[in-house]
Amino acid sequence: MKEESVQQGKAYERVISYIKGEILKGDLEQGEKLPPERELAEQLGVGRNSVREALRTLSLMGFISSTQGAGNFVSCDIEKNLAESTQMMMLLGATDYRQVSELRQGLESQTVLLAAERVSPAQLSELEDIVWQLRDENDLEKSAALDKRLHYLIGEAAGNQLIMVILRAMSETVDSFISHMREKMMLDEGYRKRLQDTHQGIVLALQDRNGVEAARMMREHFHVVDSAMVDLF
DSSP: OHHHHHHHHHHHHHHHHHHHHHHHHTSSOTTOBOOOHHHHHHHHTOOHHHHHHHHHHHHHHTSEEEETTTEEEEOOOHHHHHHHHHHHHHHTTSSOHHHHHHHHHHHHHHHHHHHHHHOOHHHHHHHHHHHHHHHHOOOHHHHHHHHHHHHHHHHHHHTOHHHHHHHHHHHHHHHHHHHHHHHHHHHSHHHHHHHHHHHHHHHHHHHTTOHHHHHHHHHHHHHHHHHHHHHHO
């Protein structure tokens, strides 16, 4: 029984290695459909269970997506894997909000530096509109959506896809744990004004193409959020 388990493990790893190899060679590209399970099993000389285990593992990693009735496709949803892994780390006590916030602060400070060089006039216009909408928006859900859009837009302006993947994953992680904190901040007039001031400061610095000032205001933004975590909770 133990020998069968070892063989099964090796077979499942062989399937993963084969699929990775096909991607490396360029024979499989993102969005392309994988061969049927039966064909993979016959081609590699492994059991169907080994193929399913390999596909299940790759799916959890974000490299395979499945559509019922259509088959399995090559994907690149690393964001999902990273978000779920980080959330599990928080649940298990391997990390906490403070560490995630420190990572986001470093990431977004660099992001806004890049955005100051690369942001387009259209993106600047939208950022300005968001700041004005945030000032007058009293609906908590709409306010949260605008806040998130502002940070994502800065990420898009930076022009770095890897930054966007990590940014979205970290944002999803934080949202799942402290969504109620944002509500308390929005209901606290002092913190709401401080957040609005930092958002406006970031956008003004981007309009001036002043990356150093934009990064400083981004750090101040996270300082406000971290202070709220202490004061309101």
